[in-house]
Amino acid sequence: MQQADFADLDAFTAVARARGFRAAAGPRNVSASSLSEAVRRLETRLGVRLLNRTTRSVTPTEAGQRLLERLSPALSDVALALDEVNAFRDSPTGTLRLNVPVVTAKVTLPRLIPKFLAQNPGVAVEIVADDSFIDVLAAGFDAGVRYDERLDKDMIAVPLSGPQRFVIVGAPAYFAAHGRPTHPREVLDHACIRHRFASGASYPWEFEKDGEVIRLNPPGRLTTTDSDLKLAACEAGVGLLATFEDFAAESIAAGRLETVLADWLPPFSGPYLYYPSRRHMPAPLRAFVDFVKAERGA
Missing domain, CATH: 3.40.190.290 (D-Maltodextrin-Binding Protein; domain 2)
Structure with missing residues (x-):
């Protein structure tokens, strides 16, 4: 497979999961137009429409859905393989993408992120402050932050702070x-x-x-x-x-x-960092989880 082919497949997967070009572009730090061009290029090469596009939504066609279902495990395996190599470095490299509530960005993260970056010079952090409770994993984020009542049961949750009021x-x-x-x-x-x-x-x-x-x-x-x-x-x-x-x-x-x-007004549990339950995690996320646990004394 040519490098361009892989990049176009990756772009299609991101857009199909996020259900939108703009939603997929933000976490990846690319333009929506570049993702649109990549998907068009892939559709031309395959000779089949993969996405239905309207002014309000982007959804996979039947062919696109089948391709997405087959691609997702393969692309995840590629990402895990690269992260296993990353684990052999003296310190992790890569980008950590987080989706967090606005209050967490204002109150909790300012005391954590500068210290984490200082300890992990090879890691870049992208944070989107958003109160809309999107599917952060489908939108291309590595992890999200939510409060206890909003946590999905199949996620691993790590407290970011003590009780709040x-x-x-x-x-x-x-x-x-x-x-x-x-x-x-x-x-x-x-x-x-x-x-x-x-x-x-x-x-x-x-x-x-x-x-x-x-x-x-x-x-x-x-x-x-x-x-x-x-x-x-x-x-x-x-x-x-x-x-x-x-x-x-x-x-x-x-x-x-x-x-x-x-x-x-009694105290309640503070925010939790949450991510999917899986054996291998991206190296930047693993570093952040370890850092948060050390800060909390876990």
């Missing part, structure tokens, strides 16, 4: 003007700042105390996907905000925000 915060001026809620249900009488995920979902605020669980959907005076905007609006007195304690820690310490209902 949500807090309800507001500006001192807001509390002076509107008072402080002393029970979760009183939140419904306040202006609130809500988060909207890329999927369009806006999850309820959850409180728990002495076995009682209360879930509320307070009215949103401001709703946004941007965490920085939420925090700035809360500091400006727009309303109450439910957010990660670590994300608001600096504002709380500086007195720009104050917490309420702390006894209704």
Whole structure:
């Protein structure tokens, strides 16, 4: 097989798994047009259409699906063979591709990634901060980060941090003007700042105390996907905000925000690095897993 043939097969596999040229291009650090050209070249060589393309979706044809099913194990074997050679190096080389929630990129990874890169000079890291809960493996990532309730059961999960907490915060001026809620249900009488995920979902605020669980959907005076905007609006007195304690820690310490209902907000498990259960892992991922475990004292 010529080198160009292998590259085109690899491009087709990436696009078919990700169900899109742009989705496949990002993790591979190439342009969507280059992947499109590679697939067209392969289709011309084989004389059969492999992908159905519309303005909204890219899906394999019947022939494309059959080719994908046969190619995937073979390409995985090639990748594993190269990684076995990589294991003989003094330090791993290659690229680690991670898909993580936005809050993990802002709160947890800044203390981990610089140290990991310093210890592994041959590894490059690509991180996409994304709250849409895509199939990260199909999209070409080596691993992802999720919270406990979002983990697939057939994945290996390694904790990235200790327990975390949500807090309800507001500006001192807001509390002076509107008072402080002393029970979760009183939140419904306040202006609130809500988060909207890329999927369009806006999850309820959850409180728990002495076995009682209360879930509320307070009215949103401001709703946004941007965490920085939420925090700035809360500091400006727009309303109450439910957010990660670590994300608001600096504002709380500086007195720009104050917490309420702390006894209704117990800690919960922090984020987990997750990846498929398999005997061989890409060398950069293995290095990162070992690094995370060492940092956590596992």
